[in-house]
Amino acid sequence: MKIQTILGISLIGATLFAGSANADVRDIRIGVDVPYEPMEFRTPDGELTGFDIELGNALCAEIGIQCEWVVQGWDGIIPGLMARKYDAIMSSMTINDDRRKQVLFSDPYFTPPSAWFAPAASDIEMPYPQTLEGMTIGVQRGTLQDNYVTDNFGDVADVNRYATADDMVLDMDAGRLDIVFLDFPVGKATLIDSKAGDYKVIGEMITEPKEYFGDGFGIAFRQRDEELANAFNEALATLKDNGTYQEIYSDYFEAK
Amino acid sequence: MIDLHGYGPRLFEGAMITIQLGVLSLILSVILGLLTASAKMSRSWILHRIGTLYTTIIRGVPDLVLMMLLFFGGQIGINQVTDWLYYQFDIDIFINVNEFVAGVLTIGLIFGAYMGETFRGAFMAVDNGQIEAGRAYGMTNWLMFRRIRFPLMMRHALPGLSNNWMVLLKTTALVSVIGLSDMVRVAAEASKATREPFTFMLIVAAIYLLIASVSEWGFAKLQKRYDVGFGESN
Amino acid sequence: MESLTQWIQGLLADNTIFTLQTLSYYGEGLVTTVQLVFLSLVIGLVLAVPLAIGRGSKHRWIQLPIFFYCYVFRGTPLLVQLYLIYYGVVFIDGIQDTWLWVILEKPFVPALIAFTLNTAAYTTEIFRGAIKSTARGEIEAARAYGMSWWLMMRRIVLPSAFRRALPAYGNEVIFMLHASAIASVVTIMDLTGAARFVYARFYAPFDAFLFVAAIYLCLTFSILYLFRYLEKRLLVHLKPSGQ
Numbered sequence: 001m002k003i004q005t006i007l008g009i010s011l012i013g014a015t016l017f018a019g020s021a022n023a024d025v026r027d028i029r030i031g032v033d034v035p036y037e038p039m040e041f042r043t044p045d046g047e048l049t050g051f052d053i054e055l056g057n058a059l060c061a062e063i064g065i066q067c068e069w070v071v072q073g074w075d076g077i078i079p080g081l082m083a084r085k086y087d088a089i090m091s092s093m094t095i096n097d098d099r100r101k102q103v104l105f106s107d108p109y110f111t112p113p114s115a116w117f118a119p120a121a122s123d124i125e126m127p128y129p130q131t132l133e134g135m136t137i138g139v140q141r142g143t144l145q146d147n148y149v150t151d152n153f154g155d156v157a158d159v160n161r162y163a164t165a166d167d168m169v170l171d172m173d174a175g176r177l178d179i180v181f182l183d184f185p186v187g188k189a190t191l192i193d194s195k196a197g198d199y200k201v202i203g204e205m206i207t208e209p210k211e212y213f214g215d216g217f218g219i220a221f222r223q224r225d226e227e228l229a230n231a232f233n234e235a236l237a238t239l240k241d242n243g244t245y246q247e248i249y250s251d252y253f254e255a256k
Numbered sequence: 257m258i259d260l261h262g263y264g265p266r267l268f269e270g271a272m273i274t275i276q277l278g279v280l281s282l283i284l285s286v287i288l289g290l291l292t293a294s295a296k297m298s299r300s301w302i303l304h305r306i307g308t309l310y311t312t313i314i315r316g317v318p319d320l321v322l323m324m325l326l327f328f329g330g331q332i333g334i335n336q337v338t339d340w341l342y343y344q345f346d347i348d349i350f351i352n353v354n355e356f357v358a359g360v361l362t363i364g365l366i367f368g369a370y371m372g373e374t375f376r377g378a379f380m381a382v383d384n385g386q387i388e389a390g391r392a393y394g395m396t397n398w399l400m401f402r403r404i405r406f407p408l409m410m411r412h413a414l415p416g417l418s419n420n421w422m423v424l425l426k427t428t429a430l431v432s433v434i435g436l437s438d439m440v441r442v443a444a445e446a447s448k449a450t451r452e453p454f455t456f457m458l459i460v461a462a463i464y465l466l467i468a469s470v471s472e473w474g475f476a477k478l479q480k481r482y483d484v485g486f487g488e489s490n
Numbered sequence: 491m492e493s494l495t496q497w498i499q500g501l502l503a504d505n506t507i508f509t510l511q512t513l514s515y516y517g518e519g520l521v522t523t524v525q526l527v528f529l530s531l532v533i534g535l536v537l538a539v540p541l542a543i544g545r546g547s548k549h550r551w552i553q554l555p556i557f558f559y560c561y562v563f564r565g566t567p568l569l570v571q572l573y574l575i576y577y578g579v580v581f582i583d584g585i586q587d588t589w590l591w592v593i594l595e596k597p598f599v600p601a602l603i604a605f606t607l608n609t610a611a612y613t614t615e616i617f618r619g620a621i622k623s624t625a626r627g628e629i630e631a632a633r634a635y636g637m638s639w640w641l642m643m644r645r646i647v648l649p650s651a652f653r654r655a656l657p658a659y660g661n662e663v664i665f666m667l668h669a670s671a672i673a674s675v676v677t678i679m680d681l682t683g684a685a686r687f688v689y690a691r692f693y694a695p696f697d698a699f700l701f702v703a704a705i706y707l708c709l710t711f712s713i714l715y716l717f718r719y720l721e722k723r724l725l726v727h728l729k730p731s732g733q
Contacts, residue, residue: 044262044449073435075690079332082339085354102693136596142690150691160597160677161687163433170448171677174580176595224342315664316710317703318671321682325703329695422565429567433675444573453577461566461574468565 027066028228029086030056030219033074036165038189038252039092051185051252055109056090056219058244062235073163075142078102081222088228089220092183094144096214103220106232109245111216113205114145115184117191119172119198124179126203132157138168138180145181148212165190172199185253263446263456270439271463277359277428277438278467282421284364289371296376307372314369320430322366327358327434355436359428367424374416379405381412411482418475422468439463507692508701512684519684520705522598526680527670530602531663534609541610542617543643556614563611568669572604576676597676605673609666616658620651653724660717664710671706681705 032052035041040050048069060067070086081089081103092112095105116127124131133156139146141161149159160177162168169190171177180187184205191199207213221229239245260267295307314322341347382405390400432441443460447453545556563571579585579594593599624647632642674683685702689695 046266075686076328076435078693079328079695082332083334084338141686147691161679161683161690162677163675166445166448170577174577175586175591176580176597313707316707318668318682318706320671320674321685321699321703321706324682324686324689325695325699328689329699332693332695426565426567429569430672432569433672440567440570440573443570447573447577451581453574453581457570457574457578461562461570464566464570465562 027068028060028088029068029070031070031072031077031080031086031089032091033077033164034071036092036186038185039183051110051248052090052092054248054251055239055245058239058248059232059235062238063231074140075163078220081220084222087221087225088232092186092217093220094214095216095218096144097211099220104223104225104229105218105220106229107236108216108218109236111207112186113184113207114148114181114213115187115205116179116181116202117172117187117199118179118202119175120200122179122200122202124202127179127181129153129156132179134158135178136160136176138162138172138177140165140168140182143182144212144214145183149181151212260455261446261450261452263442263450266437266442267439267446267456267459270437270442273356273436274425274428274438274440274463275467277356277363277431277436278421278425280360281363281367281424281428284360285367285371285420285424286417288364288368289375292368292372293375293379296372297379311369311372314366319362319366319427320433323358323362323430323434326362326365327355330358355431355434358434359431359436363424363427363431366427367420370420370423371417374413374420375409378409378411378413378416382408407482411479411486414475414479414482418472421471421475425464425467425471507688507694507697512688515679515684515687516681516702516705519679519681519702522678522683523667523670523673523680524709526598526602526605526673526678527663527667530605530609530670531666533602533606534613537606537610538613538617539648541614542621545614545618546621560611560614563608564615568604568608569672569675571608572601572672572676575604576600597673597678601673601676601678605666605670608669609662612662612665613659616655616662617651619658620655621647623654624651656717656721656724660713660721663713663717667706667709667713 032040032048034048034050036050038050040048040052043049048071053069056067056069070080072080072085074091077089077091077093078099080086089103092110093099095108099105116124118124124135129152132153136158137149137153138160139149139162141163146159146161153159160168160171162171165182165186168177168180168182172180172191173195179202180191184201187201192201219229219232221232236245292307292310295303296311298304386404386408387400390404395403428438429440432438432444435441439460443456447456450456541556541559544552545560547553576597579600585591585594628646628650629642632646637645670680671682673680674686677683679687681702685698689698692698
């Protein structure tokens with residue numbers, strides 16, 4: 001702790017940008033890690049889109065503020081919030097106790113299960129430590145799936161950790177991975193829907209144990225921005241009542 | 257013609273970021289290098305120690321590790337300070353170390369150590385007689401630095417400087433790992449999306465070679481200028 | 491052994507980050523880093539010797555390709571070379587069905603190839619400089635003895651060139667150690683990979699990266715001292731004598 005404070009003080013001299021902002025509910029910036037289809041990704045011409053982006057914009061409109069999206073890699077996304085690079089994170093972030101120590105979460109706005117995905121030809125039936133022995137498992141670094149796989153399969157299998165879900169899919173296509181573990185909607189969009197017949201879901205949807213899988217996706221704020229979090233919670237309740245939420249939801253998660 | 261799948265403009269922006277990053281880090285590293293060289297040559301043992309500690313640590317740790325330490329750690333460190341200010345004094349400041357700033361700081365810091373060695377050797381190579389002559393003319397220290405020591409030193413420092421710049425240029429690629437959209441990151445994204453790694457990576461390699469060749473030419477010109485008065489054979 | 495484990499456990503009782511599990515990540519990372527760097531240096535060295543000789547050849551069609559290889563691999567970032575090889579091998583048609591895929595499937599071998607090609611290019615240039623600076627008199631003496639070209643290379647030119655190349659090669663070894671940190675980008679759990687894992691899991695950048703920086707510092711110093719020792723032993727004839 002002491003070392004961190006000293007380093008912190010010495011680093012303050014090394015920063016270039018300084019300005020000020022007040023603590024009321026105001027126009028904000030939201031951090032997001034792309035691509036994570038269909039939750040958040042870019043169109044080929046660089047526009048951000050996805051479930052999080054559309055719901056986030058709807059929430060901001062409901063509150064009556066302007067929101068700007070800031071793209072940030074996953075492994076720096078919480079520090080970025082602390083460093084005020086943005087004021088909220090809306091990037092498929094699962095609410096769990098570890099993160100609650102760092103940030104303040106909104107009410108969950110979406111609760112996806114995690115699932116295992118493997119090539120269609122794979123003969124794995126159920127992913128247990130015995131059945132995955134000696135295999136190569138892909139996860140995204142620092143996600144709850146990473147923690148779950150590391151603790152339960154790390155001793156028997158190779159775990160490849162990727163900076164983005166994209167990198168993981170690429171290595172899956174290349175045949176470098178036997179099986180991957182990720183949020184079900186993301187896996188469904190990137191592995192099942194866009195490559196008909198190449199991949200399949202193995203076993204059940206996984207939501208337990210809670211110590212890993214937490215309570216769904218939440219918007220993260222700095223601990224002290226309670227007002228802001230409350231504003232988003234109210235807006236979320238309104239959108240769920242008036243059907244806007246359902247509209248966006250069916251755009252992304254229901255068969256067309 | 258090569259099909260860039262619409263990534264052309266972003267690749268160009270990425271190349272611009274690479275160049276900006278390189279040039280800004282170079283400037284920072286030259287400043288740090290001059291300071292380090294002075295510290296190491298100074299009579300004060302504290303300055304000497306600090307200079308030595310700096311060059312030793314920097315040259316002992318991988319660039320990527322230093323970059324991550326500064327980028328990820330710098331944010332949390334600053335966050336702790338600003339939070340403390342907020343809770344203690346209700347002062348709310350917004351301080352932002354983005355990837356670009358972290359990149360410039362780290363690369364500048366790393367190459368400052370190497371530049372320090374280059375400059376130290378070059379300063380020591382300056383003929384003492386020249387300095388004595390300056391003193392005899394009654395020049396102040398600053399004037400002597402500007403008119404005599406710096407230009408003469410540069411002649412000896414340029415080969416090392418040019419070498420450091422070439423290495424620095426390639427080091428900029430590492431910022432793509434911490435998330436800055438330099439040309440390597442754009443090319444990596446493009447190769448993943450289009451499944452054509454050869455196209456994009458080879459283009460990026462060619463751009464690096466082009467920048468290197470242009471700078472080599474530029475340094476040769478500079479060397480000619482600083483060599484004035486020393487003859488061909490020297 | 492058991493008391494040692496207990497001692498470490500006692501030492502670590504107060505912190506939540508450096509558990510035996512995370513320390514074992516760092517330990518495995520250390521092994522991977524050392525393997526990767528050592529193997530690429532050894533193979534690179536073996537490649538560099540003939541390349542350096544060829545680089546000085548009078549035949550254009552030997553000299554030019556080697557020059558071009560060195561120019562490209564020294565002029566572009568290692569990260570680009572790593573991406574090219576790691577992602578590139580996948581797109582060679584039908585490679586997944588050959589025996590080659592067994593070794594290319596894991597990230598270790600593609601990274602090893604990239605590192606080896608990179609260090610071989612730098613080492614070639616180092617040796618070329620050393621070979622070029624062989625004293626003319628030595629070569630003339632060898633010729634006068636009627637040595638064949640090969641014998642002269644083996645007995646006269648290369649041994650003294652190796653010695654002269656030693657300081658520069660020491661720098662290259664340290665450079666390779668530091669460059670190897672990018673292996674973590676292609677999922678290899680080397681030292682840096684272990685640090686990134688610990689950072690992502692505990693959000694503790696200072697603990698994760700300062701610890702790994704200290705390990706790298708120790709490795710760098712070990713290499714430095716090894717080369718100082720070698721220089722002392724092998725370059726003794728270049729020191730002023732008669733004292």
